[in-house]
Amino acid sequence: MIPNTKYKIQNTKKVALTGGAASAEALRQINPFVMPVYPITPQTPIIESFAKICADGKADTEIITVESEHSAISAAVGSQAAGVRTVTATSSQGLALMNEILYIASGMRLPIVMLISARALSAPLNIHGDHSDVMGARDTGWIQLFSENVQEVYDNTIIGTRLAEKSELPIMVVMDGFTTSHNVENLELLPDEDVKNFVGEYKNENALLDVEKPVTYGPVALSNSYFEFKLDQEDAMGKVAKNCQEVMKKFKEISERKYDLIEEYEMKDAQAVIVVMGATAGTAKDAVDNLRKEGKKVGLLKIKLFRPFPYESVAKALKNIKSIAVMDRAISSGSMPALYSEINNTLRMESLNDAKVNSYIYGLGGRDVFIKDIEGIFEELLGEKFDKKVKYVK
């Protein structure tokens, strides 16, 4: 029934899992010491899957079922500071409730790994996917790594663990709520040993429970020193992009999957380019292929690392592009959207002043986005229809 194509199935271990289950599978291999967690839709498949793995004795992580997300992240701060590898997972209101502790985790330089199934924020109440929750936490000092599909969720969980610990900063590994977290997709799992060796054993040189070497976490720092603490933290953030590239390069050695801070798709001779993050990048690739078949020179720039924002890589990718559309899955109320703003920052910093940039907001509260919607955006770029105002893909 399916026409034959040139693709050949490789002789490797392939399975199909939801994004949530895939991240839990990565956690099984990483076997973190502690996971304080509170359930919220659509993060549930992550913790359901991982709790089952632990109950079956396939991982010996201490799962702490706390009474709120604020407690989950607080317990994670305590456990990571004590000196052990700690993970948690959340969505939407849960991430919003964690907000004050997010700054404490990053300020204390604790490499907590948090899986996020990104979802809309209330009110009105909506359980479906968009990036409002993650964008609300974009300046909290956490690394943010976006995933296009289930394979990337699995890979980013492994890459993210290594990256956070190497950078001594916490990380959010982001998947689109439902679209990726609940979608069963094919993926390739790495052997347990390879993952264990890749992430290595976690050693906190300044563990709070090391009585031989007493340290202080989170002391008072007044106007004579707070500024320097923040600059040190920013210095660490400044090294993340390079660390990320190194970790991804190492990851290729065990997986044969090549990643970078950004992914360029059909960008070489492109005249019009869409910039997007997360699950919609996959849909946009199909739109690019459709228009390329009609001879239209269009391309896609997918941002994987959103925090820290990879200005240098993005500038290099967009150097010769004159028509750009940026697709954001969150409103920044009262201002231009977050990714759009970063793209404009990039162009201004590199004096790439010829480019025209349209802003599109799509997919709020789980609103579907179709290939034809994305083709429509490309047609607007190719038709030179530029606008200062944000456009909405409804």
Place this chain on the structure above:
Amino acid sequence: MKFNKKTFEIIFFARAGQGAKSIAESLAQAAVSEGKFVHAFSFYGPQRSGAPTKAYVKISNDPIRNHEPITDPDVVVVLDDTLVTSEDVGRNITEHESVIVNTRKNEEEIRRSINNFKGNIKAIDANGIALDTVGIIQPNGVILGKLIGVTEIVKLESVIDQFRKIFEKKIGEELTKKNILAIEKGYDSL
């Protein structure tokens, strides 16, 4: 069926509790076991038993990249015939494509109740067969068999293997055997 399309797409219309998600998953895993690529996802709304729900499965020989929902299915499966009139089950179903319905009504009756319908109706009394075979009105296994019989999108053996793998631990050996018999009866039905 749209042979020009690279991806074969199925929509399941059901009521929550009828097991649409389970058969969507069994089908997807069967396709994966044959080396194919899949996306399988369910509509998530207010989930209470009996509420209308949908599940989607995409199957392809190539990796599937797009995350758009299915609007132009190659086949539609309806697990409760009261959904035929309340949901848009015939949307974009053309003359060579089918809507498979769990019903005791005849095909002509179902056909007449869908506006502007050009496709085929495959009616099967999945509730009745399930009652005879499994002992309960759980139409999903029977209709999964029927779906395989109509489309041959995966091999019957692959589906049975996967069903056993996923459900034997959960529902026990005896009930698994009965359900597999239900799948086979659905497959063999005319």
